[in-house]
Amino acid sequence: MEEYDLVIIGGGPAGLTAGIYAGRQGMNAVILERMTGAGSGYMVPLMENYPGFEVTSGKELLEKMRKQVEKHIPIRNMEEVKEIRENSPGDISLTTSQGEYRAKSVIISTGSHHRRLNVPGEYEFLGRGVSYCATCDGPLFKEKSVVVVGGGNAAVQEAIYLNDLDCDVTIIHRRDELRAEKYLQNKLKGHEIPVIWDSVVEGINGEVVVNSVSILNRKTQEKKDLPTDGVFIAVGEEPLNKVAQSAGVELDKEGYIVTDKHQRTNLPGIYAAGDITGGIKQWVVACSEGAVAALIAFVEVMEESEIK
Structure with a gap:
């Protein structure tokens, strides 16, 4: 069983930013991404409102972010987190499609997925129109x-x-x-x-x-x-909250994770960032939340270590 200071679930803008900040703080951290890339972020065809980039695409920006992250911590693709269990503050178990992990803290940045129309023909013609x-x-x-x-x-x-x-x-x-x-x-x-x-x-x-x-x-x-x-x-999105539910993380009426201004959830050592928290779904917001979550996780992991 691998042990980490921080496990980040999800490799989108929030998770990648959290990885950059965690790595720069010297945390022993890892990003677990259930897909080969960063999910729906790769599908954004054109962005004209991300600071520093007059025009870019989701794929281009995410690939730059991934390269930056990998200078500090590893990203493990195709590894889906199935369950989170908080044994005690500072001791969290995670079960994935590949194995078991233990962590002092976890950031959930699983994002959301495309809402379906649920009409006849939608599934039958997927990939055929x-x-x-x-x-x-x-x-x-x-x-x-x-x-x-x-x-x-x-x-x-x-x-x-x-x-x-x-x-x-x-x-x-x-x-x-x-x-x-x-x-x-x-x-x-x-x-x-x-x-x-x-x-x-x-x-x-x-x-x-x-x-x-x-x-x-x-x-x-x-x-x-x-x-x-x-x-x-393109009719909206729904939160990917299954892993949060497995841990007993508090959700709002729409299924998004409830956090305080420091991205803390109701469970000690478990944070959330990005679209999974609802609110304004913009990349700059997701990145901001990822940075806040990682910095607060670092401070609180250090404090917990000093107490022990």
């Missing part, structure tokens, strides 16, 4: 028609990205106005991307691949089928 990642699959739809479902930042960013790939893009949004930042809305208008308002997708249709979506107008109750080659779904 249905996608949750424009960066990953967009080039396959060059010069084809696609719809983007959603109205937040992610949906608008994906629509613009797909439009730049010469896709014929239409947004479908359940409300009569977008939730995206005004700056992105203005860019959307500049690209002249049409929006079908007050409408929801009730089904995704096709034979071997997608060929249309069934749409319901929520105000008029009118139904119609819209021909399309691809469906990109």
Whole structure:
């Protein structure tokens, strides 16, 4: 059983930043990432609001961060944490897909995952016209028609990205106005991307691949089928909180981890950072929370060691 001062669960912006700060403090730490990279962060096609980068992508930024982390502590990919058990303050056991760990502290930065539409055809046509990642699959739809479902930042960013790939893009949004930042809305208008308002997708249709979506107008109750080659779904996210639940970490009504201003949870030695804490889901916020969590963990691990 390997023992660490700090185990960081999740290799997204929050977890990687925590790793940088923990490593620079000289902590014996490790990052455990359940995927090969940093999850949904790799899917962000374009970023224009991360300080110091006029334009970048999620993949580019995360790869730079990973290289920086690996100068200080290891990152173990494809190792999912299944369970956390707090034996006593400063003594935490973790069970992963690869083995067992013990740690004096843990930072949970498991993030969130894409919310599903849960409509007929969504699962059947996954990878055959249905996608949750424009960066990953967009080039396959060059010069084809696609719809983007959603109205937040992610949906608008994906629509613009797909439009730049010469896709014929239409947004479908359940409300009569977008939730995206005004700056992105203005860019959307500049690209002249049409929006079908007050409408929801009730089904995704096709034979071997997608060929249309069934749409319901929520105000008029009118139904119609819209021909399309691809469906990109960007309707929000849900917290990846299973491991937090296993430990008895307090969650809010939406399933996000409750923390204080120092990223402490209700359990001593267990912290949380990034999208798993809810609130404003921005990379700069996640990085900030990761830094705070790592610095507080360092101080409290040192204090606990002095007491012992």
